[in-house]
Amino acid sequence: MLPLPPLRRALLCQPWRTWLRWKSSAVVQVANEPILEFKQGSPERAALQQALNDLKGKTEEIPCVVGGEEVWTPDVRYQLSPFNHGHKVAKYCYADKDLINKAIQAALAARKEWDLKPIADRAQILLKAADLLSGPYRAEILAKTMVGQGKTVIQAEIDAAAELIDFFRFNAKFAMELESEQPLSVPPSTNSVVYRGLEGFVAAVSPFNFTAIGGNLAGAPALMGNVVLWKPSDTAVLANYCVYRILREAGLPPNVVQFVPAEGPVFGDTVTGSEHFCGLNFTGSVPTFKRLWKQVAENLDRYRTFPRLAGECGGKNFHLVHRSADVASVVSGTVRSAFEYGGQKCSACSRLYVPDSLWPQIKARLLEEHGKIKVGNPAEDFGTFFSAVIDATSFGRIKKWIEHAKSSPNLSILAGGKCDDSVGYYVEPCIIESKDPQDSIMKEEIFGPVLTVYVYPESKFQETLRLVDSTTAYGLTGAVFAQDKNVVREATEVLRNAAGNFYINDKSTGSVVAQQPFGGARASGTNDKPGGPHYILRWTSPQVIKETHAPLGDWKYSYMQ
Numbered sequence: 001m002l003p004l005p006p007l008r009r010a011l012l013c014q015p016w017r018t019w020l021r022w023k024s025s026a027v028v029q030v031a032n033e034p035i036l037e038f039k040q041g042s043p044e045r046a047a048l049q050q051a052l053n054d055l056k057g058k059t060e061e062i063p064c065v066v067g068g069e070e071v072w073t074p075d076v077r078y079q080l081s082p083f084n085h086g087h088k089v090a091k092y093c094y095a096d097k098d099l100i101n102k103a104i105q106a107a108l109a110a111r112k113e114w115d116l117k118p119i120a121d122r123a124q125i126l127l128k129a130a131d132l133l134s135g136p137y138r139a140e141i142l143a144k145t146m147v148g149q150g151k152t153v154i155q156a157e158i159d160a161a162a163e164l165i166d167f168f169r170f171n172a173k174f175a176m177e178l179e180s181e182q183p184l185s186v187p188p189s190t191n192s193v194v195y196r197g198l199e200g201f202v203a204a205v206s207p208f209n210f211t212a213i214g215g216n217l218a219g220a221p222a223l224m225g226n227v228v229l230w231k232p233s234d235t236a237v238l239a240n241y242c243v244y245r246i247l248r249e250a251g252l253p254p255n256v257v258q259f260v261p262a263e264g265p266v267f268g269d270t271v272t273g274s275e276h277f278c279g280l281n282f283t284g285s286v287p288t289f290k291r292l293w294k295q296v297a298e299n300l301d302r303y304r305t306f307p308r309l310a311g312e313c314g315g316k317n318f319h320l321v322h323r324s325a326d327v328a329s330v331v332s333g334t335v336r337s338a339f340e341y342g343g344q345k346c347s348a349c350s351r352l353y354v355p356d357s358l359w360p361q362i363k364a365r366l367l368e369e370h371g372k373i374k375v376g377n378p379a380e381d382f383g384t385f386f387s388a389v390i391d392a393t394s395f396g397r398i399k400k401w402i403e404h405a406k407s408s409p410n411l412s413i414l415a416g417g418k419c420d421d422s423v424g425y426y427v428e429p430c431i432i433e434s435k436d437p438q439d440s441i442m443k444e445e446i447f448g449p450v451l452t453v454y455v456y457p458e459s460k461f462q463e464t465l466r467l468v469d470s471t472t473a474y475g476l477t478g479a480v481f482a483q484d485k486n487v488v489r490e491a492t493e494v495l496r497n498a499a500g501n502f503y504i505n506d507k508s509t510g511s512v513v514a515q516q517p518f519g520g521a522r523a524s525g526t527n528d529k530p531g532g533p534h535y536i537l538r539w540t541s542p543q544v545i546k547e548t549h550a551p552l553g554d555w556k557y558s559y560m561q
C-alpha cells in the first residue's frame with residue numbers, strides 16, 4: 001500500500017473543515033440582544049404604545065396550521081387577557097386526533113429534504129427571524145405578550161424580545177460551531193460526523209409563562225434538521241402564533257414546524273402513540289411531564305427509535321441568607337425574584353431563610369418595599385410592577401394556598417394576599433412567615449406572588465443548609481446571600497444538588513442565554529440547559545462516516561506470514 005503524498009493527504013482531510021471553520025466564524029458573530037429601556041419620549045415606547053392600542057378590544061383569529069394550510073375545527077376556544085378577562089385576545093381552535101395525525105404525516109413528508117439542508121442554511125432562517133423580532137416585530141410581540149400573558153413592559157422585553165432573539169442567534173452559532181467539531185482523520189482515511197436530525201417527528205409542548213420558551217422548544221429541534229409539531233399553551237396562543245408567523249416569514253418551509261393548539265391529553269396521547277414519535281421537547285409542570293414520560297414508556301415497543309425526552313419543569317426556589325449578608329441586596333433581590341411576573345417564573349424565589357439576628361431588619365425593609373409594589377393593568381399603567389395571574393385555575397390554586405396560610409397555626413400572613421377576580425385574576429403580593437420549615441407551603445410549587453419566610457436560629461446555619469437541600473423534591477434555582485467567603489464555599493458544596501442554577505449574592509431569577517444556561521435536576525427536569533451550547537446536541541443523531549482512499553490490500557496480517 002503506497003502512502004499518500006503529504007499535500008494530497010492534507011487536502012483530503014482538511015479542506016471542508018477549514019471551510020466550515022471559516023464559514024462559522026465569518027457568519028455567526030453574536031452578542032446578547034440589548035434590552036431597551038422604554039423611557040418617556042423614546043421611539044421604542046411610542047411603538048409599543050401604538051401596538052398596545054392596536055390590540056385594544058381586538059380578538060385575533062388564530063387557526064391551526066397543518067399540511068401547509070390554515071385549518072379550523074369546530075372546537076373553538078378563546079384566550080382571555082389575565083388582567084381584563086372580559087377581553088378575548090384570541091379566538092383559536094383545538095386540533096382533534098385526526099388533525100394531529102395529519103400533521104404527523106405532513107411532518108414526515110417534509111423531513112428528508114429539511115434534514116438534508118446544510119446547517120448553515122437552516123441557521124440563516126433563525127438569524128433572519130431574530131432580526132425580524134429585534135426590528136419590525138418587536139413592538140407587536142411585546143404587546144401580545146403583555147396583553148395575552150399579563151406581563152409588564154420589562155418582563156415582556158426580557159422574554160419575547162431579548163431571550164427569544166438570543167435563543168435564535170446563539171443556537172444558530174452553536175449549531176455552526178458544532179458542525180465544525182469533527183473527528184480525527186488518519187491517512188489513508190478521512191472521518192467525518194454528519195449531524196442528522198432525529199428520525200421521526202418531535203413534539204414541542206410549551207408553557208404559558210415565556211413566549212421565548214415556545215419559540216425555542218420548536219425552533220431548536222427544527223434548526224438541527226427535525227420536523228416539529230408545536231402545541232402552544234392555551235393561555236399563550238396569541239404571542240406564540242406571532243412567533244410562528246415570524247419563523248415562516250423568515251423562510252421556514254411549510255410543515256417543518258406546524259402550529260397545533262390542542263387539548264393537552266389529546267395531543268399527548270396522539271403524538272406518543274405514533275411509531276414515528278422521536279422526541280419530546282417539553283417545558284411545564286411535573287405532573288404533565290411525568291404523564292407524558294409514562295405514556296412513552298408504555299408505547300416503547302412501538303417506536304422506530306428511542307425517543308429523546310427533554311423536560312424542564314417546576315421549582316421551589318430558595319434565597320438563603322447568612323448573617324454576613326448585605327441586607328439591601330437580600331431585600332431588593334427577593335422582592336424582584338418573588339414577585340416579578342406575579343411569581344410565575346419557574347425560577348421565582350418562594351422560600352426565604354433568614355437568621356433570627358437579621359430578621360427584624362429584613363422584615364421591616366421587606367414590608368416597607370411591599371407597600372410600594374403596584375399591581376395593575378400593565379398596558380395602561382407602565383408603573384405596574386406586576387399584573388394579574390394567568391387564569392382562573394391559577395387564581396383558584398393560589399387563593400387556596402393563601403387560605404391554607406390563614407387557617408394554619410404555623411403560618412402567619414405578614415402582608416398582602418387579597419384576591420379579586422372581578423376584572424382580572426388579581427392576587428396581592430403575599431408574604432407569609434412559617435414556624436414550621438416542613439409545612440407544605442415550603443415544599444410545593446405555588447406559581448404565584450407568594451413568598452414564605454422561615455426564620456432560623458443564627459447559630460444553626462449548617463443545619464439550615466441541610467434543611468434547604470432536603471425540604472423539597474425540586475432542584476431548579478437557589479441563592480445564597482453572604483459576604484463571608486468560607487460560608488459561600490460551604491453553601492456551594494452542601495447545595496450542589498439543590499439547584500441547577502445557583503446564585504451567590506444575586507437573586508434566583510433572570511438567567512440570560514449563553515451567560516447562565518438554564519435548568520435543574522431532581523423533580524425540576526432533565527436539565528438539558530437551553531441557552532447553552534450543549535442543548536442542541538439533544539436534537540441531533542450524529543452519523544460518523546469513514547472513507548478510505550486507498551485499496552484495502554491483503555486480508556492477512558503481516559505477523560501471520
Ligand code: NAD
Pocket residue numbers: 205206207208209210213231232233234263264265266267268269283284285286288289291292312313314315345346347445447476518519520524525
Ligand atoms: P402545564 O404543565 O400545565 O402545561 C404545559 C404544557 O403542557 C401546556 O401546553 C399544556 O397544554 C400541555 N399539556 C397539559 N397536559 C398535557 C398532556 N397530557 N399531554 C401533552 N401536553 C399537555 O404548565 P404551565 O402551567 O403551562 O407552565 C407552568 C409550569 O412550567 C410551572 O411548573 C413552571 O415551573 C414550569 N416551567 C419551567 C421552566 C423551566 O425552564 N424549568 C420554564 C417555564 C415554566
